[in-house]
Amino acid sequence: MKNILKLENLLLSFLFLYMLNQLLDNTLILALLFFTPDLGMIGYLANNKIGSYTYNLTHHLGIGAIFALLYLETDEKLFGIVGFIILAHSTFDRFLGYGLKKDTFQNTHLGRIGRKVS
Numbered sequence: 001m002k003n004i005l006k007l008e009n010l011l012l013s014f015l016f017l018y019m020l021n022q023l024l025d026n027t028l029i030l031a032l033l034f035f036t037p038d039l040g041m042i043g044y045l046a047n048n049k050i051g052s053y054t055y056n057l058t059h060h061l062g063i064g065a066i067f068a069l070l071y072l073e074t075d076e077k078l079f080g081i082v083g084f085i086i087l088a089h090s091t092f093d094r095f096l097g098y099g100l101k102k103d104t105f106q107n108t109h110l111g112r113i114g115r116k117v118s
Contacts, residue, residue: 020080
C-alpha cells in the first residue's frame with residue numbers, strides 16, 4: 001500500500017507540474033519556483049514550533065487547492081501559479097517520504113525521517 005501511495009503522489013506531482021507549465025511556459029522559471037515552498041523552513045531558525053508552522057503552511061495540499069480553485073474561479077494566473085507550485089512540490093515531497101511536520105523537522109505525519117540517533 002505504501003508504494004501505491006508513493007506512486008499516486010508522483011503521478012499527481014507530474015499532473016500539477018504539467019498544469020504549472022501551461023501557466024508559465026518557461027521551464028527554467030518552473031524549475032526555480034518548484035523549490036519555493038521550502039522557504040517555509042526558514043521558520044526553523046527561530047524555533048521548532050515556528051518552523052513546523054511555516055513549513056506546514058507552505059506544504060499543505062489544502063492551501064494549494066484553495067489557490068488552484070481561486071485561479072479556476074478568477075482566471076488570475078498568480079493564483080494558479082502559487083496553487084500548482086504548492087501542489088506539485090508537496091506531492092513530490094510526499095513521494096519522497098517527507099510529510100507535514102509535527103514538533104521537529106524529522107517528526108512528520110508520515111513517520112520519522114533521517115538517521116536514527118543512538
